[in-house]
Amino acid sequence: MTLKNRILLLFAVVALIPFLLSCYLSYRTINSILTTKLQSGIQSNLKQVTLSLENTLSNLNHASQQLAFEGSIGKQLEQLMIADQPYDRSYLTDQIKYQLNLIAFTNPNIGLSMYYFREDGTYLFETMGVKDSFDPEKLPIMASYYGITYFGPHISNDRFNDQYVLSALRKVDLPEREDAYVYIESGFKLTQSILDLDDVSKNTAHLILDNHGRVSYSELGDMFPENTTFPDSGHSAVAAATSGLTSDYYWYRQYSNQGWSVVSLVSKADYDQEKNRWMMQMFLLTVLFAAVSLAIGWLLWKMVYRPLSQFHREMKQMLDSNFDVVDANSRIPEFEMLLTQFGRMKSHIARLYSEVEIKEKRRADLEIEKLLYQINPHFLMNTLDTAHWLAVMNGQEEIDRLVTSLNKLLYYNLRKGGQSSTIREEMDSLRQYLILQQIRYNFQFDVRIHIDDELLNVSVPRFILQPLVENSLYHGLDDKGRIEVEVSRHNSRLEISIRDNGRGISEEKIKELLEQEQAERHRVGMGIGMNYVKRMLESYYEGHATLNVSSEPGKGTWIVIQLPIQCKGEELS
Template structure:
């Protein structure tokens, strides 16, 4: 088959519902997709300009903040390093021999240092540092034991002063990032004297988090040679290494495999680099794409809703009509009222309901005829047995036995006559427990005369239960089961009728017991029971009788242990005579 023919065949097989939904979705989404494509081109250009201008503006503010902090360090270090009041007092302290004089000069120098730091709130740890023996004097706060000037990251170094990039403060009471400076002090006695000053880094950090652009950015600070002095991405761009993206000293932007970067160079030669991952850089575009996808889903949902409304008006009545046809195929003729609110479907459903009613009536007539036929067959069988003829014949045998003094035969015939009258009685199939017990006693009399072994039967019934109604002819098959399955001399059968929320009838024997396979056969296979029981009626009959009368509300359980006996228990709802 050619491809065009296949495609045409596939379209022809498409259901009405799918065709409606496809048309609605196509008519809604095609214009929307064209609009999205044009708007993407426009927003892409706008977003690129917005992101780049925001990043560059933020970098300028960061650079200006760092320059101001470094200029402040330069200004304070000049006051402490060059000749002046503090410089003269430091020189006198270094040359003083008397303890009193050194103590006085110490107080004066500390006073001057505190005055300088007080007038500069951003200044933190301040001290004089002697590089040769790595000692320090006149520190304004405690100094950490790990202090090592050679490990600090250098930002820039010129004109006798060295600036160190953001690092953890050497103040033992401060764990914040700071900027620091080291300026040489000219002392006649010491060539290794320096003044060390730290300044806070909080202002610059707050600028780094100034706007929405920088929140997605990380920053580097490079020294004059392009070496990384400070890094917020130490795993990717470790400190004290060369920045890999810098191929020219004056380069202002570029990219690596995972990041876009922008650089702002300060007047002092060092620079600040802003790093934005390519994923974050495209976040605005991705957000727009998500919004477009949300609108796409909304438009799709709207088109599907409209398609569903049309399907509800046209396709749903057809589906209900199909369901009714399946119900009728399963012999369910109950009338179901359906309103489609479409005149054409209403007329079709009315005609279908009329047809279904006619079929149901015909089905009921056939069912009634079959039931009458089955009843006639049963009645025919009962009349073939002709119980009146049997009763009259047995009465004659009874009087002959009495006239000839045959008491055993008389007892046998009398019991058989009463038992047959009870079992073959026509009409009502319900009896009382009293009647069932009397019939059972006659049956046991016949069996004791018939068999050549003795067995004991004990019957216990609560007096208040004698008038409870039960199906006729259910006790005799259960006792017969006990006689046919292993009962011998000194055998015992116990029949107990009690009330325990429900009516409970228990038949217990001490015979040889029954295997699980035999129990299953007796309950399920009617033919097996007929072969083993003389009257052809057994456990299977009782089980079916209970199911028929009580519709699943009665139970029959059989438990047996080989060599110890069998117990049969029937549990029934309690109904009084006449109910």
Template sequence: MTLKNRILWLFAAATLLPFLFTCFLSYNTITSILDKKLTSGIQNNLKQVALSLENTLSNLNHVSQQLAFEGNVGRQLEEFMTANEPYDRSYLTDQIKYQLNLITFTNPNIGLTMYYFQEDGSFLFENTGVKDSFAVGKLPVLSSYYGITYFGPHISNDRFNDQYVLSALRKVELPEREDAYIYIESGFKFTQSILDLDGISKHTYHLILDNSGRIAYSELGHVFPENSLFPQLRAPSSTSGSTSGFYWYRQVSNQGWSVVSLLSKADYNREKNEWLMQMLFLSLAVVAVSLSIGWLLWRMVYRPLSRFSKEIRWMANNNFNSVAMRTSIPEFGVLLNQFQSMKTQIADLFAEVELKEKRRADLEIEKLLYQINPHFLMNTLDTAHWLAVMNGQQEIDRLVTSLNKLLYYNLRKGDSLSTIREEIDSLKQYLILQQIRYNFKFDVRLNVKDELLDIAVPRFILQPLVENALYHGLDDEGRIEVEVGMSEGLEITITDNGGGIPEETIAALLANEQTQRHRVGMGIGMNYVKRMLDSHYEGAASLTVTSEIGIGTRIVIRLPFKEADK
């Protein structure tokens, strides 16, 4: 990974991980709080609803007991049923109505009250008008025990009331009739009492189940129709669960019926979803801020590093020019200043090494020149020349004369430059000496255009290369060709038909160890020529050697054009 990516990732991780951990803990906390809040609120609401229903049914039970046979009104009803005289029946009717009105007046939660005879569907002594559609068999049974049946919420049978009510049907023990019942309805607004108990109830729906789990009342008839079994009531003791996109909670009454509150999962998770959306937006903001800060940090680090990289590339290309660099970060400023100081020192060191190398090359040449005293050699060879002439030794005279000219050219002091003409003349003297020295014949051909004879070249570059040709496999049929021409610059080619030179030998001839082995004498070799060219032309000249075993060797020197000094 690049430094930029590492900074962005590390900064994002250092920022986001604590934030995400905090979000995780807060999510669990708020989930626990909301769950407890909603569950507690719904359960409290259920208890209030169940308590209200129980109180209502208890009141219906109490009133129905007063109106049954055991009570005073029940005895008057028995007398009414057995009376034959109109006067007695009228009197008893007034008494019974009076008792009914007194009971309903003292119990404001009581609504429609009447005696009902199941066999013929007739009713007597109703305290208000009864709807024509009244039928006990159509009412939703909530529970039934001990001779009394409770009906779940239903529309009142009071002609003038369309509110939901609870009702009870109690059997009246009459000697003459076995189908007599007292029918009583609650008189309060039941629906509003369920829906308006607390703030949570506005998001909930209610079911009322009878003792067997059948739905006696439903506020969500399209999902949980009445007179159907509640599907999720797997065990009588179940108090909560989920079904059809709703969470449900159940409160069981003492009589065995139960109230179920339904809360949609969307409403249940509303507050959590709102919190999650807020956390999402906050997370995006934190990510954006973290990445922005990471990018700014990277920019602060990148600019000095980019400058460092540029300076290193310049230094790799031998550009040691110092340029003042500024940065707003003190630590990088110190590093940049130290780098500038180091670059200056390296540049000075390079210049010093280069100067020392140049001086060392010059000293080696001077050392070679001074190893033999030129004047002593010249005088001695001149004496030998005259002795040979006086004694008629023409071969010795020729040898000494060529050697004298060659040494004079090679060992003379002063300017290191020469001309092609002087190099060719020196080479001819060298070849005369070698032809006298060796016991085999070889042919040397020199091909130089006249207009190139006065071109300046470094002194002593042809002889070492021809010497290499003689040393490496030349025989009686040997041939050496020296050609000087012009291409993109001055081009000197030396070709022979000798035995060839292996590649590793060529590499050794161009390497420094050859110079170490040939510090004196004439065997300076190709390494000397290569170093001389590098010294004079600073890399603008080239020396290439190609050779094939058994075929010969070809050496090419390419020099930039340089006029001879006048």
């Protein structure tokens, strides 16, 4: 890990660990407080809702008792059912209506009330208009016991009332009619206030479950449809309250003494709203602490790491042979002193490097100049001896041809005038050399030269083609041998290719020819081999030229030279 990363990590750890520990302890405390507060509030509210519903059902029970057979109005209904005289029927009807109005007056929360006959679906003494769709069989049952059935919140059957109400259906037990029932509804205002009692959470929803755990009323019809069983209905009424989690909702359940129960539902998002708000605040504070610690770490890095980076840049420049001295300006005296000393060292190394480079260049020039004049005298002697025997055997024409080519070749190789030449001059010298070799040996070989005219004036080092062609002649070329010399241009570089179809050269022999200065000079005609060409290219082009030799036994050798294009006398287009 770098010094910069260590500094930033250290400051981040020192700043964040104590803060995160404090956040963890605070979260545990806040979570406990908020959970206790929310749960106690919901459960307290459930108790109030349950007591209110029980009182409403008790009022319905009390009012229905007065209308039942045991009550005063029930007895008058029995008398009305058996009365024959119109006067008696009229009198009893007035008395029953009077009693019903009295009950409605003394119980303002009572709404629609009437006698209902199930077999023929008729009703009597209704206090308000009844909707045509009235059917007790379709109402959601909340509880049923002791001959009375309580229906959970539903739309009132009052023709002029569309609010939710609670209702009760009680059997009258008339001797004359077994299908007589009392139907009575609670006032819708009380029921609505019961459902809106929850002030703990604005988004709390309610369910009312019957004795068997079926949903008789639901404020979340999509998640908990009516007439379906609540997911957790296995608890008995002995439990005062239960709670759990289902369908992304926290639920709390309160049982009544009659067996039905009320469930409050709170979504996870609302339940965790307070904790999420607190966690967001802690997250923002964490980001702030991290930013402050990173800023302090960055300031320390600026004081310490930047001078080290400057040291690194100086060393890298020195490795890249850049010895320029840069002014030390780190604003820290210790680092400025070190940078100053390092700059002095660079200056001293640059002077030594320059002196060594000059000496090496002089030494390379002397070695190349020495090689230029190391011509093997055996070559001249053998060639002159060949000229002698040709003169005896063939006459003056062959002698003239031999001597002329020899003179041109010696003139080019031994002339004074530096190391530079052109492709044109190199090719002329090569052709004279090939004439001498074809006359000297008793086998024929084909030499094909391909060169673009625009490359004839390109400047190259003197005496680089002949040693490479000479290598092809002396390493495996025999009758019907072929040597191809091609000079071409590839982008901005000059490529010289010499290919033969001889026996080939092994990798060890190629390495020996390129690296050993005195390798088998007695066998080579001019005495200067590929090692000379390699060293000449390195000295002349300073590393910008390449010499590649590849060979395959039985198929020949391929030598490729790539040089930067330099024209003599004019620019190459």
